[in-house]
Amino acid sequence: MTQETGGRRPNIYDVASEAGVSKSLVSLVLRGAHGVSPARRAAVEEAIKRLNYRPNRAAATLAGNRSRTIGVVLDDYRNLWFVGLLAGLHEQLAPLGFRVAVADPLFNAHLDRTPVDGLMSLRVDGIVIATEPSEEMFAALDVPAVVAGNRDIRVPGADIVTNDDMVGGRLATEHLIGMGHRDIGHVTGGGGAARLRAAAYEASMLENGLRPHITRGQGFTMESDGYQAALKLLDQNPSLTAIFAANDTMALGAAGAARDRGLRIPEDLSLIGYDNSPLASANLLRLTTVDGRNGEVGAKAAQALLDRMKDPHVPVRTMLVEPELVVRASTAAPA
Numbered sequence: 001m002t003q004e005t006g007g008r009r010p011n012i013y014d015v016a017s018e019a020g021v022s023k024s025l026v027s028l029v030l031r032g033a034h035g036v037s038p039a040r041r042a043a044v045e046e047a048i049k050r051l052n053y054r055p056n057r058a059a060a061t062l063a064g065n066r067s068r069t070i071g072v073v074l075d076d077y078r079n080l081w082f083v084g085l086l087a088g089l090h091e092q093l094a095p096l097g098f099r100v101a102v103a104d105p106l107f108n109a110h111l112d113r114t115p116v117d118g119l120m121s122l123r124v125d126g127i128v129i130a131t132e133p134s135e136e137m138f139a140a141l142d143v144p145a146v147v148a149g150n151r152d153i154r155v156p157g158a159d160i161v162t163n164d165d166m167v168g169g170r171l172a173t174e175h176l177i178g179m180g181h182r183d184i185g186h187v188t189g190g191g192g193a194a195r196l197r198a199a200a201y202e203a204s205m206l207e208n209g210l211r212p213h214i215t216r217g218q219g220f221t222m223e224s225d226g227y228q229a230a231l232k233l234l235d236q237n238p239s240l241t242a243i244f245a246a247n248d249t250m251a252l253g254a255a256g257a258a259r260d261r262g263l264r265i266p267e268d269l270s271l272i273g274y275d276n277s278p279l280a281s282a283n284l285l286r287l288t289t290v291d292g293r294n295g296e297v298g299a300k301a302a303q304a305l306l307d308r309m310k311d312p313h314v315p316v317r318t319m320l321v322e323p324e325l326v327v328r329a330s331t332a333a334p335a
Contacts, residue, residue: 010051019047031068032096032306068097070305071119074104075131075191079249080277081294082130085148088298089128092306098125105131116140126305129155132191144308146301150192159308160318161301163292165193168323169200172244172272172290175325177208179333181242181270185213187229187254188246197246197274213237217250226253234261241269241334248273248280248289255285255330266332276326286329293321 012030016023021040028036029044036044047053070093074082089100101122103115114137119127127141130148138145138155145158150165176184184205188198198214205212215233217225226249234240234257243258245251251273255265263269265285273280276291300319307314 010053012053014051015044015047015053018051019043030097032098067123067125069099069101069122069124070302071116071122071124071127072100072102073115073119073127073129073131073133073137074102077104079247080279081247081249081275081292083278084276084292084294085130085298085301088295088300089302090298091295092299092302096306114140126309128301128305129158144305144312146305146308148297148301150196152192152195157312157316159301159304159316161297161304161321162193162319163294163297163321163323165196165292165323166200168274168290168292169197169244170204171323171325172197172274173201173204175288175327176242176244176270176272176331177204177210179242179270179331181334182210183213183237183239184210184242184244185215185230185233185237185240186244186246187215187217187226187233187250189217189225189250194246201244213240226250227256228253230254230257231260234258234263242331243269243271245271245273248275248277248287251287251289251330252279252285265330267335270331270334272331280326280328288328288331289326291324291326293323296321 012023012026016026021044025036025040026044029041072089086100093100101119101124103118105115116127116137117140120140120142124143126144128146128148132151133153133155145155147155147158147160149162173184186198186201188194202212213233215229217229226245230243230253233243243254245254251271254271258265258269265271271287273287273289275294276289280287280289300321304317304319
């Protein structure tokens with residue numbers, strides 16, 4: 001409950017008085033600005049906590065050019081890889097008083113050309129692009145931006161923070177090869193991350209004298225790019241004993257395809273995904289997957305964006321996060 005001050009909600013002057021500092025120093029702390037001593041920052045933060053003070057964000061936005069909001073453009077709400085990404089962003093941005101506004105390509109599609117246009121209308125201070133950007137999309141950018149994940153199109157002036165998809169694709173494929181599988185298929189979608197994961201799969205297969213079997217969809221959905229692609233892959237290659245799916249959502253679709261072809265997982269068909277999304281740990285599937293450490297990607301993306309907001313002219317960087325293999329019950333040695 002908000003502490004009342006003389007029958008009213010506390011304001012920034014009450015915080016300043018409680019902390020024994022000036023109103024402008026409280027503003028600096030609220031903005032996350034540098035140059036405030038740790039002791040004074042702690043005093044202000046304690047005063048905010050004691051008074052349960054909540055800044056008037058609308059007034060702050062009207063008074064200046066910053067909304068303390070970061071926009072995030074996702075590829076598809078059905079692809080749960082972004083859960084970790086948003087957690088990592090929140091971890092870095094929330095203590096500094098930033099909010100996060102999330103949009104996907106359908107966000108206000110009846111009003112705006114792209115989700116970036118919609119976020120720009122909210123006066124966001126920066127944007128994290130976590131989807132395949134179009135030239136039309138980044139043409140609307142008028143704030144610092146960071147791209148999360150490997151993408152086919154580069155956004156001028158934007159840093160890139162991503163897990164190493166080539167390493168992750170090799171981890172998945174070589175895990176299956178190491179278990180004794182020789183007939184391994186791959187279902188994949190469109191975009192830079194999918195392209196790199198497929199390239200890693202293909203390279204690992206060829207290096208081990210094995211023939212790649214790849215079925216490509218357009219996106220990363222469960223039905224068309226997972227289920228249907230896996231059905232096609234299994235029908236064309238009945239000897240397959242394992243499938244590597246380009247993400248966990250597609251792996252779930254592939255599990256449905258295996259079931260409809262009378263195959264048990266992992267007794268008849270081993271299955272591995274990518275992202276270590278909440279789907280992967282569910283008891284229904286207990287999916288072996290590659291953890292792209294999306295929380296760390298989100299945290300690093302937030303920091304890169306904050307750096308660029310302070311100085312738009314810092315050199316553009318590409319930051320890689322090392323993925324990890326998470327082994328669960330969906331993979332086993334071939335019968």
